Amino acid sequence: MRNIPECTHLDALTEVTPRTRQGCEECLRSGGRWVHLRMCLLCGHVGCCDSSPQRHATEHFQQTGHPLMRSMEPGEDWGWCYVDQVELEGSELRFSSAPAPAPGL
Numbered sequence: 001m002r003n004i005p006e007c008t009h010l011d012a013l014t015e016v017t018p019r020t021r022q023g024c025e026e027c028l029r030s031g032g033r034w035v036h037l038r039m040c041l042l043c044g045h046v047g048c049c050d051s052s053p054q055r056h057a058t059e060h061f062q063q064t065g066h067p068l069m070r071s072m073e074p075g076e077d078w079g080w081c082y083v084d085q086v087e088l089e090g091s092e093l094r095f096s097s098a099p100a101p102a103p104g105l
């Protein structure tokens with residue numbers, strides 16, 4: 001029997017806009033640095049990835065229980081579910097407008 005992990009949280013997706021387009025919300029406040037940015041798909045919180053010193057995206061999940069996030073890196077449209085530990089395709093993220101404008105075609 002095949003066992004493909006599947007995210008059961010996609011119904012919770014709503015259209016959100018990044019609360020802080022400039023960077024990680026907590027790092028901006030504390031003057032910290034981040035490596036990559038992740039946006040919570042349930043409330044628009046912007047946090048830093050697990051390669052960043054403070055891992056605010058993961059901390060946001062632990063504090064709020066919001067399991068879905070997406071990459072905010074230019075050209076990346078994948079997402080991640082912290083609960084199911086599965087990667088989500090950009091097409092699964094429905095509204096899925098990339099937060100950063102794509103470079104001109």
Ligand SMILES: [Zn+2]
Pocket residue numbers: 006007008009010067081082083084
């Ligand atoms: Zn899920």
Ligand SMILES: [Zn+2]
Pocket residue numbers: 024025026027032033034047048052054055056057
């Ligand atoms: Zn941060």
Ligand SMILES: [Zn+2]
Pocket residue numbers: 040041042043044045060064066
């Ligand atoms: Zn959130």
